[in-house]
Amino acid sequence: xxxxxxxxxxxxxxxxxxxxxxxxxxxxxxxxxxxxxxxxxxxxxxxxxxxxxxxxxxxxxxxxxxxxxxxxxxxxxxxxxxxxxxxxxxxxxxxxxxxxxxxxxxxxxxxxxxxxxxxxxxxxxxxxxxxxxxxxxxxxxxxxxxxxxxxxxxxxxxxxxxxxxxxxxxxxxxxxxxxxxxxxxxxxxxxxxxxxxxxxxxxxxxxxxxxxxxxxxxxxxx
Numbered sequence: 001x002x003x004x005x006x007x008x009x010x011x012x013x014x015x016x017x018x019x020x021x022x023x024x025x026x027x028x029x030x031x032x033x034x035x036x037x038x039x040x041x042x043x044x045x046x047x048x049x050x051x052x053x054x055x056x057x058x059x060x061x062x063x064x065x066x067x068x069x070x071x072x073x074x075x076x077x078x079x080x081x082x083x084x085x086x087x088x089x090x091x092x093x094x095x096x097x098x099x100x101x102x103x104x105x106x107x108x109x110x111x112x113x114x115x116x117x118x119x120x121x122x123x124x125x126x127x128x129x130x131x132x133x134x135x136x137x138x139x140x141x142x143x144x145x146x147x148x149x150x151x152x153x154x155x156x157x158x159x160x161x162x163x164x165x166x167x168x169x170x171x172x173x174x175x176x177x178x179x180x181x182x183x184x185x186x187x188x189x190x191x192x193x194x195x196x197x198x199x200x201x202x203x204x205x206x207x208x209x210x211x212x213x214x215x216x217x218x219x220x221x222x
Contacts, residue, residue: 048213051076055083057209058165058219063087064133067157069125070094070140074103080136081115091132093118093125123149127157138167139215141197142188151201155222164203164220167212168194174214191216 055076060066062085068077071092081090092115094100100117107115120126123146127135135154144150154164171189187193198205198220207219 045075049075049215050212051079053211054167054217055079057211058134058136058217059163060084060134065089065091065131065159067091067093067125067127067132067135067154069120069127069135069137069154070143071099071103072096073099074106076136076138077103077115078106078110078112081112084114086114088114090115091118091127092116093120093127095120095122122146124153125150125157127154129156130159132157133159133162135162135164136167137164139169141166141168141194142185147197148201151203155202158222163206164222166194166198166218166220167215168218170212170214170216194218 060080060083062083064084065088066080066084068074068080068090071077071094074092077090077092081088084090092100092103094103097119100119103115104117107117118126122144132154135158141147151164158164169189170191171186172191174189194216195205195218198218203220203222205218206221209217209219
């Protein structure tokens with residue numbers, strides 16, 4: 001009889017229990033991602049949002065004026081500000097005053113000087129007219145009650161040749177543990193629904209970027 005078998009059996013069960021606990025922690029982290037403090041949430045989000053690759057892929061560059069629409073507490077804002085540099089400008093807009101206060105604290109703590117914070121309205125982001133080279137909306141178009149009116153205001157804010165970038169959840173890529181996923185609302189996040197809503201708001205999708213694991217990126221022009 002092999003005297004090592006009980007020891008090996010115990011060790012195997014220990015490994016299985018550890019792996020199971022780790023999977024449970026991962027699932028809970030993603031299920032409650034929006035309840036975490038922003039520093040922890042952003043660290044987790046980096047795995048599936050790939051923010052620096054996104055910013056490069058959508059064409060944000062030195063000296064541009066970019067609007068981060070529905071910016072929340074600024075996940076993309078400060079990274080875009082870094083990308084456009086001192087000669088560029090970022091307008092960070094949201095209707096959530098508490099989130100904007102967090103962004104303001106982060107901006108001031110980092111000493112960033114090229115970010116202007118705007119407290120927008122539900123149907124109007126209140127952006128300056130004919131000033132925006134690139135407007136970005138991330139994970140939010142399904143929350144906008146009148147998307148056509150909202151995007152009409154963005155259209156007026158764009159410079160000639162300016163573009164709108166929409167990043168939206170992709171139902172076709174998501175499983176039950178993905179952040180913000182609600183199976184009952186799956187149709188809100190399908191590719192066909194997003195394309196239809198963009199078209200109805202009188203924007204054309206001129207490019208489609210598909211490297212993100214749980215989102216689509218739509219490059220749009222009026």
